[in-house]
Amino acid sequence: MEVSLARRRGVDLTVAAPPSKSLTHRALVVVALADGKSEIVRPLDAGDIARTRTGLETLGIRVVGDADVLTVQGCAGRLPLDAPAVVDAGDSGTSLRFLTGLATLADFPVTLTGSARMQERPIGPLGDAVAALGGEVGYAGRPGFPPIIVRGPVRGGSVSMPGDVSSQFISALLIAAPCWADGLALTLTTPPVSASYLDLTTGVMAAFGVEVRQEERTFLVEPGRYHPTHYEVEGDWSSASTFFAIGAVCGGRVRVDHLDPTSAQGDRRFLDALAAMGCRVRADSTGVVLESDGVLDGTEVEMAASPDTVQNLAAVAAFARGPTTITGTAHLRYKESDRVAAIARVLRGFGAGVEVGEDQITISPGPRRGHLVVDPVRDHRTAMSAAVLGLGSGEVTVQEAECVAKSFPGFWEALQEAGLL
Structure with missing residues (x-):
């Protein structure tokens, strides 16, 4: 399955976060x-x-x-x-x-x-x-x-x-x-x-x-037993980050429901990085709203606690007005793919400059290189971050796009329902 993405400007998007x-x-x-x-x-x-x-x-x-x-x-x-x-x-x-x-x-x-x-x-x-x-x-x-x-x-x-x-x-x-x-x-x-x-x-x-x-x-755990209970799963900040990234680069307003702004999920800190780049963020009783004019500044941010959002942040950084340095990235080499290598491969193909260190990545915006075909190598996060690049600039095709089923089977359908595909 291939998905081709065209440039969008001024999005107005409301989606529900999938369960964590x-x-x-x-x-x-x-x-x-x-x-x-x-x-x-x-x-x-x-x-x-x-x-x-x-x-x-x-x-x-x-x-x-x-x-x-x-x-x-x-x-x-x-x-x-x-x-x-x-x-x-x-x-x-x-x-x-x-x-x-x-x-x-x-x-x-x-x-x-x-x-x-x-x-x-x-x-x-x-x-x-x-x-x-x-x-x-x-x-x-x-x-x-x-x-x-x-x-x-x-x-x-x-x-x-x-x-x-x-x-x-x-x-x-x-x-x-x-x-x-x-x-x-x-x-x-x-x-x-x-x-x-x-x-x-x-x-x-x-x-x-x-x-x-x-x-x-x-860490100390005493011998004991788990008690049966009724447990409700909150929304997934990792998956939601892709929608916020789309809003950041396209400009406009994105609302994601079913998110807990006080969640222990480290990936909610993704919004702190977007705020540092110029986005406006607020939360209410049912979800979180991001607003952006599409003008983004480079920043320096530590993301060791938010590893599953690093590829989305790297994609956003390709649209900033200056370089962005992301630290705390060493362990990304041991994910579904070597995500440090994936960031470098995809963003260099996109036209951005990428410098990779032992525990950091620096992305510098650069001129587009034309139509980009992304092979995510079966990594769902790579595929979804490619959607950010495509909707922000156009002329991006994602191969093996069905790999998003690993974490978010309805991702492409959500974009289609929002009129972005």
């Missing part, structure tokens, strides 16, 4: 461990979530429902596996890592694998931690990379691990920890990357009755 992918993942895994039946209201229905749901079912957890409500019968902290199992997470890193944590509660070996790209993404720090806590860990191929083989039950206890590779390694351990006999004392040897995602994890755990204490870089 990050919170739906976390809620699904937590309710799977609860002692009883729980409901997840307004879950995200997307490719990554389907991978988590299928993985849970492979591990013996029953999930029923539709796009409005999912009902999950929890296992009370012990997976009901009666034979070895294989979980295929596809391209979903969150699914693979969180389900690796759950596999520590199985009495039989669980092999967790994924796509070719997934098998290039490291999981060694998580595997090392599981082994140190009493689990059996092996690798079917290259050590430290999927497929990873895990067998429990893990007893828990004290362990240390680096925090600067993936916050999902930390979240995977925290979520499983109350089901371990000795709980968990997890000390990070380096500051956590994307720390806001840990806030999402501990917030979901608290909603189901488990508290996580933090003492500097140590």
Whole structure:
């Protein structure tokens, strides 16, 4: 599927944010461990979530429902596996890592694998931690990379691990920890990357009755049980950022409903960056509004806590009146694609200057180079950020545009309904 985009000016757009992918993942895994039946209201229905749901079912957890409500019968902290199992997470890193944590509660070996790209993404720090806590860990191929083989039950206890590779390694351990006999004392040897995602994890755990204490870089979880409950998923700031980026570069007004302006989602800070570039932002009881005259200034902004919006911010920066430096980008190399390389490739093709450092990217606006064809290499964020470039300037075609189904299946339809396609 290819999508071609033409330049738009003065947009007036009202859309509803899809449910949060990050919170739906976390809620699904937590309710799977609860002692009883729980409901997840307004879950995200997307490719990554389907991978988590299928993985849970492979591990013996029953999930029923539709796009409005999912009902999950929890296992009370012990997976009901009666034979070895294989979980295929596809391209979903969150699914693979969180389900690796759950596999520590199985009495039989669980092999967790994924796509070719997934098998290039490291999981060694998580595997090392599981082994140190009493689990059996092996690798079917290259050590430290999927497929990873895990067998429990893990007893828990004290362990240390680096925090600067993936916050999902930390979240995977925290979520499983109350089901371990000795709980968990997890000390990070380096500051956590994307720390806001840990806030999402501990917030979901608290909603189901488990508290996580933090003492500097140590996280403490006592043995216990998750209580079944009724959990409603808030809107997704990562997906919403694309609409705000479109408003910034095209000028006009964009309203996104179903967003919580006080959310723990770090990607809501994307609006702070747009405000620094000259946009006007306000929130009310039902959503968030951005207004822009399309005249944008370059800025310098730290985005380590908002990784899934960096490509949209880089696209906006290509339209600014001066250079923009985005710091906190090193870990983007380990996403669905190497997103640092993707930013450089796409924006240079667009005509912008791009300088890449170890932990920063500087974008300088430049003259357009004509029609741009973007191959997102199956990365949904690359595809959506290309839409920002196309609507801001025209003459952009996105190949394999269906890859947005990973996080936002209705993205192109939302643009079409708004008259932007």
